[in-house]
Amino acid sequence: MPTLSVWLIRCSLAYLGLGFTIGALILFNKAVPVIPSVWNLLQMHIEFLLLGFILQLTMGVAFWIFPRLQTMTDRGDERKAALAFVLLNAGIWVCSIAPFISISYILLTGRICQTAAVILFILNLWPRVYAFGKY
Amino acid sequence: MPPLTRYWIKAGFVNFAAALLLAVIIQLSSVIPLPEFIVAMNPVYFHLFLVGWITQIIMGVSFWMFPPVNKDRPRGLEILGWISFVSINVGLILRVVGEPVVFLDPVNEWRWLLIVSALLQWIGGMLYVVHIWQRVKGKQLPSTNVIRVL
Numbered sequence: 001m002p003t004l005s006v007w008l009i010r011c012s013l014a015y016l017g018l019g020f021t022i023g024a025l026i027l028f029n030k031a032v033p034v035i036p037s038v039w040n041l042l043q044m045h046i047e048f049l050l051l052g053f054i055l056q057l058t059m060g061v062a063f064w065i066f067p068r069l070q071t072m073t074d075r076g077d078e079r080k081a082a083l084a085f086v087l088l089n090a091g092i093w094v095c096s097i098a099p100f101i102s103i104s105y106i107l108l109t110g111r112i113c114q115t116a117a118v119i120l121f122i123l124n125l126w127p128r129v130y131a132f133g134k135y
Numbered sequence: 136m137p138p139l140t141r142y143w144i145k146a147g148f149v150n151f152a153a154a155l156l157l158a159v160i161i162q163l164s165s166v167i168p169l170p171e172f173i174v175a176m177n178p179v180y181f182h183l184f185l186v187g188w189i190t191q192i193i194m195g196v197s198f199w200m201f202p203p204v205n206k207d208r209p210r211g212l213e214i215l216g217w218i219s220f221v222s223i224n225v226g227l228i229l230r231v232v233g234e235p236v237v238f239l240d241p242v243n244e245w246r247w248l249l250i251v252s253a254l255l256q257w258i259g260g261m262l263y264v265v266h267i268w269q270r271v272k273g274k275q276l277p278s279t280n281v282i283r284v285l
Contacts, residue, residue, distance in 0.1 A: 054185075
């Protein structure tokens with residue numbers, strides 16, 4: 001497993017732990033409403049699990065397992081994928097804290113980071129999607 | 136395919152079908168009169184889909200395909216995976232029952248169903264993370280080569 005996949009997958013597992021913890025707190029609060037403000041973490045719960053866990057784990061496995069190129073850099077331009085990793089995580093955190101911070105365009109900034117991350121990752125992976133035996 | 140993977144994937148299929156069936160019932164409530172609690176089942180639908188289906192498929196496939204821990208015990212301490220599987224599925228079932236109960240009567244004594252559901256799903260998620268963490272690793276030199284290098 002390449003180093004970048006290890007980072008992507010381990011981060012995704014950390015988000016799974018955090019996301020499940022927040023989810024458990026919200027569900028507990030639904031039964032016994034002791035801390036109503038815990039509902040403010042709903043956006044964080046969704047960001048952590050949908051993008052942090054599911055998307056990031058998918059990216060990590062795809063980077064590891066897709067067919068390799070017959071070039072010096074057999075997993076394509078790894079800088080793009082590494083930058084995607086940084087931007088995705090920045091975007092997840094920016095969007096997660098957006099409900100707590102009154103800064104203009106903070107959610108938009110987070111979404112732009114996430115979109116840029118996905119586009120960069122697609123650019124890295126695109127040449128690795130080819131028919132068996134082509135190379 | 137190891138037994139735990141088969142259980143995870145088949146449970147994922149069941150949750151997938153249940154989630155979509157529930158989506159149909161929720162949608163039907165806008166066409167024909169159905170019990171009031173159906174509206175409260177929206178979070179259950181999302182969680183059956185995302186935890187019951189997608190997360191369990193990920194868990195099953197990663198348990199099967201991720202690099203082995205070592206030759207003696209390639210999949211690590213499997214009991215953690217089994218406890219995770221049981222916890223998540225029992226937790227989801229309790230949620231399916233508990234959500235409408237709490238919706239109809241928020242101070243119902245049966246609301247402990249949601250508390251136990253939250254706890255079980257959390258334990259299941261954590262045990263999976265602990266269990267699979269050691270299998271997320273780069274390629275290592277075979278021990279004989281390491282000795283030769285040293």
